[in-house]
Each structure stands twice: as C-alpha cells, then as structure tokens.
Amino acid sequence: MDNMLRRLLVSSLALALAGCASAPRGPVELNLVGLNDFHGNLEPSKYSYKDLNGKIQTVQAGGIEALSGTMRALRREDKDLLFVGAGDLVGASPALSSMWADEPSIEAMNLLGLNDSSLGNHEFDAGRKELLRQQNGGCDSPMRTEKACQLEPNFGGAKFHYLAANVTDSATGQLLVPGWRIEDVKGVKVGVIGAVLQGTPSVAVSWSVRGLSFGDEATAINQAVGQARAKGAQVFVVLIHEGGFAKESSPFQQDCAHLEGPIVDIVRKLDPAVRVVFSGHSHTGYLCKVDGRVVSQAASMGHLLTRVQMKVDSQSGKVEAIDAHNVLVKPGEYEADPKVSALLAKVKARSAALLAKPVSNIGVPVVSRKNSASGESPLGDLIGDAIVAAMREQGAQIGFMNPGGIRKDLEAGSDNVVSFGQAQAVLPFGNTLVVMDMSGAQLRALLEQQWDRPPASETSILQVSGALSYRWDESKPKGSRIVPGSVKVNGAPLDDAKTYRVVANNFLAEGGDEFPAFKQATNKVDTQMRDLDALIAYLKQHPGAGVPAASLAPSARIEKVKQ
Template sequence: MTVSPRACARLSLLALALLAAGCTTTPRGPVTLNLVAINDFHGNLEPSKYTYTSAATGKSETLRAGGIEALSGALAAWRKEDKDLLFIGAGDLIGASPALSSMWADEPSIEAMNLLGLRLSSVGNHEFDQGRKELLRQQAGGCDSPRPGKACRLSPDYRGARFTYLAANVLDSATGKPFMPAYRVESVKGVKVGVAGAVLQGTASVAVASAIAGLDFIDEAEAINKTLPQMRADGAKVFIALIHEGGRTDESPDQPGCKGLTGGVVDIVKKLDPAIRLVITGHSHQGYLCTVDGRIVTQADAAGHLLSRIALKVDAASGAIADIDVKNVVMDPAKFPADPQVAAYLAGVKERSRAALARPLGKLGTATVARKANEAGEAPLGNLIADAVLAATRAQGAQIGFMNNGGIRKDLETSDAALTTNFGHAQAVLPFGNTLVVLDLTGAQLRRLLEQQWQRPSASGATILQVSQGLTYTWDEQRPVGQRVVPGSLKFNGAPVDDAKTYRVVANNFLAEGGDNFPEFAKGTNRVDTQIVDLDALSDYIAKNPGAGGAQAGLAPAARIGKVSASK
C-alpha cells in the first residue's frame, strides 16, 4: 500500500500527540515555588487587634488585622502573580474561636478555608477540643456530631474540609498507625513537594483527656522523619514540615533570619532529617522568620494577623533548594480588598448570627474587664470567672473556684456607653463550652496544686491559676520550686488552710482532668460533672451582679494573690 506524503504527515503528528499524552514533562533548571502559610487562625473570621514592632521602622504599630476578607484579598492578589501558589497551614485553624464561628461548630471557619483555597494543614491541639469523632467529621463532613445543637445548623448539608489535615505523630493506640494522613505530596509547577504534619507531643497536657482517649502522641521529629522514604517513593524531591509547636523571640515578626528563637520547636527542628529545609510552625502565637540549624523556621502570629509568604527557588530536576525567601505580611484590610465571594459568605454568617450574639447579658463595672495579669499573676477577668463558676455550683457544695489563664481567650468588653455586655462578648472570652466539675481536695492537696503552677515543662513559664474570692496566698519566686507558697499565707475566708481538712472546689472539666499540667486536680475525689457550661455560669453571674468586673466587686490588684518582690 502506498501512503501519500500528506497522510504520512498526519500520522506523524498523531504519533507525536499520542506520545505527548502519555508523558509528563518535568521542567529543567531553576523554578520558583510560591507558598503561603497560616497558623492558629482560631476561627477569627473578622479582624482583631494586632500590635507588633516593625523591623523596618523599629516602631510599635497597632491596627485591626486579619479576618477572611483581608486574607482573601491578599491570596487573590498573589495568585495573580502565580496561579500555582500553594496555601498551607500549621494547625489550630479551629477551636478557641469567637462566637461567630464556634456557635456553628466552627463550620464557618472550615468553609472559609475552603473558599481561601487551603490545601493542607497539620492538626493543632485545638483541633481535638471536641474529640476525635468531631475532628474526623469536620474533615469529612456530615452531621453526626457530639454537638447536635451546633453542627449542621448553619447549613444542613455540611460537607467538610476540602483541605487535608496531617497528623504524622498522632497514632491510633489500637493499631499503632496514624489515625489521619501523615503526609501528602503536591505537584507544583511539575515539582513534587512532600509535606508532613505533626502536633506537639505534649498535646495531652493541653487537651481534655477524654477528647484524646485512644490516641498516642509520639516524638514530632521522629514521626516526620519516618515519612521521608514514603514521600520519596511517591516522587517527592522537596520536603516541608508543618509542626504545631513553636517558640519565642524578641525579634520583630518581619525580621528575616532571626537568630534568637527559643522554645519547644528548636530541639525538634535540630532532629529533623537534613532534607527538610523549611519548617512552618504554630502554637506559640508569635510571628518570626528564623534560622535554626541551617533551616528556615517560620510562624505567622495568630488569628490571621499575618500570612507567611515563602518563595523556594528549586532545581526542578534534582529538588535541590538554592534559596528560600520568606516574609511575614500584615493582613491589613485596607491594603487587601476582599474577594466578593468571601465577603458575601461572611455577610451571610453574620446575618444568621446577629440576634444571638447581640443578646444583652448585663452591665459591667468597667468598659473592659482585662485578662492581663498583674505581677503576682492575678487578672480582673480571671477573678470574675472564678467567682462566677463558684456561684454557679454553690448548690453542689463548692467553696473555692479555679480558672486557668489559657482558657480565657479575650478581654470581656462592653457593647455600649451604658457598659452593657452581650452574649457575643462573653462567648469570645470562654469559647470552649467546658462543663464545671465539683470535687474534693484536702488542704495538703491544695498546697500541692498551687505549687504545680511553677512545676512546668522546661519550654513554658509559670501558669498562675485564677482563684475565687475567699482564697488568698502569697508566693515568693526566690524560694525553691515546690516551696514557693509562703508558709502561713494560704488562707480560706481568713483562716489558715488545714492540710487535713477537705475543701470542695470547682474547675472546668479540662482542669479537673489534670489539664494544663495540673495533675493534682485529677486526684480529687467525690467528683461530679455538673453539666453546667462555664459560659452559662459567667452569663448568669453578670446578669445577677450589675457592675461585675469593677473594683467594687473586690477586684483590686493583688486582692487574692500576693507576690514577694525580689527587692525584699
């Protein structure tokens, strides 16, 4: 058979097309991979106050930053520069959230991240706030939730996260395997990027024990290092770690190459496989762009105040990283106009939430009841909450109330010139929905409990419990750890606490289970979970006590906790 030249040409073109269809081309030479990272968003759909010191000017700046509208505007602008931009997270996207998100089981925040195009995130400790089952529901969707009064109330067909949570170091106790994916490989501009995620190994100390039952938290670096052979087998050439553990530095959040990072993440980074050159962190709620052991270690503050913008210059063939350029960019709503779709979504959530959030509770004694503690560790808002949980459980015999600082997420603010506060403000203070547990401790146990305020993991400082009116003591930082409560100073209603006597105390279920490194609570006897929610206790107390939070309520500095100054 004779084939014409024109037919031959057509066959040749067809063969080339078929060959091309069966092949994927890998770019040669250097290529720039653009990443954007977020951490500790905590459901902050709207902007909030942010204060930082600029590296460029050396001046302190304060503004309202973050919120999904500003985030959407920044991401849209940067995607115009690079459509292949990869948006990733380092945990605590949800949990400890303002009412606008938490009243709907944080589904609005998951959907916001979907709209923003998030691809991956490590889990954070707050992803476990409502337990393993709820975390898996938030990932996969559906309405089978331990919070039936909140889940699927905003939308009846909640479909879950379109991004993937990663948890390399969280193992199912029964199988010994990660209960969520350990890593994921993304193809960016023809380069396969392996991303592994982990949460702090000490999650058990900052989570409700019942919420993480059946899970083991292993060494972060060890777990991430184990994923590298698997990621390489999947074709990855560039490797990134997302770790929900952080550190602290005095350097500015936009200062590149900082050298002064301290804290739990530093030792983790030093143990990571040398192939991991970029580590994106969270948990400590601080912005930094640091170098540790030759690696870039970043964090973008919290609440969406910053986004970390990262450019990796990579040899496409080998995966060798020639350069990593990092910037922390302040999410100023004035500079990043909202994407219309995201703005419309936020407006819809706010309209659905408006009536519930605006419900008035009562009149405060001051425009803002602050959570910031004095030198002794006592805070006006901490006192108010401790008094409120005690008042709510006196019928169950409670005599002393306790509150942990970490559970107080915002100052308590007023809604108007009349000093009225509303449900939205109160819920922002206590967003976890913890219940109040009443239990017995002896006087000796009370002393041990208070000493545990300074018996902390090496990476953290003292945590001073907030106490209800009637319990007083003085501590001395010059005394040895374990003996810092000044002898004779611990009193209840003016009388010395008797080591042999039993006292009925109340705390939220997180503390009552020994959370926040207070194991003495877990040893309490005659335990009763009252099922009273801490937020309800606070709301009821405000309603019944006009002027709550003011000096007239007994909240003068050092009224309950005293500290011996170092000069004495």
C-alpha cells in the same frame, strides 16, 4: 526522502522540541503561604505586635474578608502558590463560628483555597468522630447534634487535607489521618508533612483523645520524609502544631536567632532534607533560623500570613535559596473575594439575634485578661468569683481558672453593655464546672505545680477566686516558691489537714495543663453547668461587676515577692 517521510520527521522534531520547552529547566520559584491558629475568627480582631523599631503597635487585623483579599493579591503574583496551615483552624472559636459547629470556618478555608493543614490540639475538642466529620462532611456529630448542619442542611467538609504523621489509633496502629501528601507545584514534587504536638493529651479533655496515641514528632516526621521521598518527593515542608517564643524579636524580623521552646529541639532532630517548618500553637509571630532551616509562625487568629519563597532546581529538587516574610493582614487593604463576603454576611445574619442579646452592663469598656507581674489578671479574678458564686450551693469555697482557657478580653459595646457574643468569646470551649474535695496539703502542692511544669511549658499562674490569697518568691527553687504562711482561705491560714471544696472546669479537674494535683481530688461532681453560663449569670446578678476588676489592677490575690 519522500515528502511524507520528511513531514513525519519534521513533525516528530517539533513535538520533541515542544516537550523540551514545556519541561522546566534550571531554578523554579515556589511560593508557600502559611496560616496557623485561626480558631474560627471570621471577623477582624485586635492585634498587638512589636514593629521593627521595637515599638508596640495595636491594630485591627485578620478576618476572612481581609484574608481573602490578601490571598487574591498573592495569587496574582503566583497562581500556583501553595497555601498551608499549622493546625487549630477551628476550636476555641468565637460564637459566630462555634454556634454552627465551626462549619463556617471550614467553608471559609475552602473558599480561601487552603491546600493542606496539620491537625492541632483543638481539632480534637469534640472528639475524633467530629474531627473526621469536619474533614469528610456529613451531619452525624454526637457531641454537636444541636449545631451540626444547622447553617446549611448539607455540610460537605474540608476540601483541604488534614495531616498528622504522629497520631495513630491505639487499637489498630493506623494513622488517624494521612501523615503526608505530595503536591505538584510547577513540576516540582513537594512533600508536605503534618504533625501535632505529642503533648496533645495534656491540653485536651481526656475523652476527646481516648484510644489515640500521640508519638514523638521528629521521629514521625522523619519516617514520613522517607515515605514521601520513596514516592518521588523532591522538596520537604513540615506543618507542625507546636511552637516556641522569640521574645525579643518583631514578627517581621527575618532570621531571628533566639527562638526558644519545644519546636527548637524537634527541628534539630529532623531529616536534613526538611528546609522549611511552619509552626503553630504558641500564638507568636516569628521568622527564625534553627540549624539553617527556616522556622516560622504567623501569630494567630489570621492576623498574619507567612510567605515563603523557595528557589528550587527543578531537576534535582535542590533548594538553592529561601526567603521568608510575615505579612500583616489588614482589613480593607485588598478587595475581598465576593464569595467570602457573602459567606460572612450570611453567617452574621443568621447569628445576629443571639449574638447581640445583651447580658449585662459591666461599667467599663474592657475587663482585661492581661496578667500583672504576679500572674493575676482582672478578668481572671472576675471568672474565679463567678464560678464560685455559681457553685456556692454545692459548697464551693475556692475557684480556679486556667489562663489558657480565657481566650479574649471581656469587651463591652455602647454604654458598656456586654452581649452574649462578647461573653462567649471569653470562654468559648463549653467546659463544664466540676466541684471536688481537696486537702490543704493538695492545694499547697497545686500552687507549687505552677512552676514545676515540663520544660516545654511556660509558667501558668492559675486565676483564683477572692477567698484564696498567697505570695510567691521567684528566687526560691521550684517546689518551694510559695512563701510559708502566706496561703490564706477567707483570711485564715491554709490548714494542710482540712478539706476544702474547690470548683474548676472539667479540663483542669482532669489534671489538664499539667496540674496532677487535681487528679488526687475526691468527691468530684461534674455539675454540667458551663463556665460561660456561670460568668453570664454573675454579670447579670452584679451589674457593673467589671468595675473593681477593671480598675487596671488585679485584686492582689496573688502577690510576687519583690527582689
């Protein structure tokens, strides 16, 4: 054998051996980190949770600086980790984000290195065109003309990928955004599949989802699994903006076995290949098992991150082991990414004047949105009174507010003065007030609908203005829980045949949150006045307005019969 041939053979053997060495053999550890329901919370906020000893702890958590520090620490352990989201990254955001069309939050997710996220219902808040602008960039935003591209002249959009396998254009049958994506992690092809709750139209203003169809979550996910498998996916992870509740568990308790809510039925219908489900929507922290699958949620507002470690056979894609943890995101625990700190500093500097503008002295440090046993909250009382006061000239007698629309406590600064930013954090949606006529019989039906809701929903006690009062009895069957003769308007018994002038936000007025009685109302007028403006006006007109509401007890407009 001549020397040249010998050298060629040796070289070929070396290349072959090198190829064998680079191809992963045996188990590979895949690390995934999940975030959900961030809602544009660029800064830390209060988080209360049950620790592993069952004790309630309240801390400051979240914020993009703390998130960036935590993610940097996790990437030092595994530079190839996959960072994913389960929807509602934006929408219902504090003013620091919303006043700039949530562009700072999209940019923050870009800097944090988010790979993929499912859509959430709040991604639809300003309609499909704005949703697609957030994904693709640009300044054409018909619903946010005065906000888009105001922080920076050129908005580049999300570098991560929004996914939703169950949202289609009704006219074309085409998906609004891709349903799935394959991520190559350490040589393993991971099929990442997104979905949003099928009930999105019931929790969104109707125009924002017009022309879109929201399909069954499990059916769409299983179809996407098949499509991704045909393209080579070996491991399957679901990101879904739907959730549940593990009421007895700490968010840090592993393998909880008592998860309840719509996510449970969805997971039970999924293809067996799906082993990990990152959920959202219910703003709860849990680490549960459903039919052997890991189902997690990382609370909300960036307070937690879910870390999932999967041991996978690199050749077959078989998942050999899964370990899941929720990680508390503590400000100051790790050094923040300088680029993230610079983004936050820029946004705060540009926003400072408006956010710091004083609104009123409320007389107390905090007006709470926490419900009493009857379902009434001090802040709900305050908002109910504020919207009626704003619409008094329109004849309004009774005001209703959905508790899900009250996003935070009304917190004051020094000397109990509330700033615009603090007020906006309470009512961030920009909903407008609608006045309408409802008969006494319709109002009675409306009150009963607080318990006659879909199985997937929890009871939602509407917050009411001071003119309305009633008692309810939990021991009675649904449809007859309002105590007969207890409903009063300005102290007089409700008259089924009489017409009352009612005010509510435009979301409720359309029957949102599954209250169809509002759809039956007549003589509707959308005043175009925002609920936030009504609250601010009321606080200005009534300095110290928080005092009666914040006496740690609601005003007993709603009473629950003691058993």
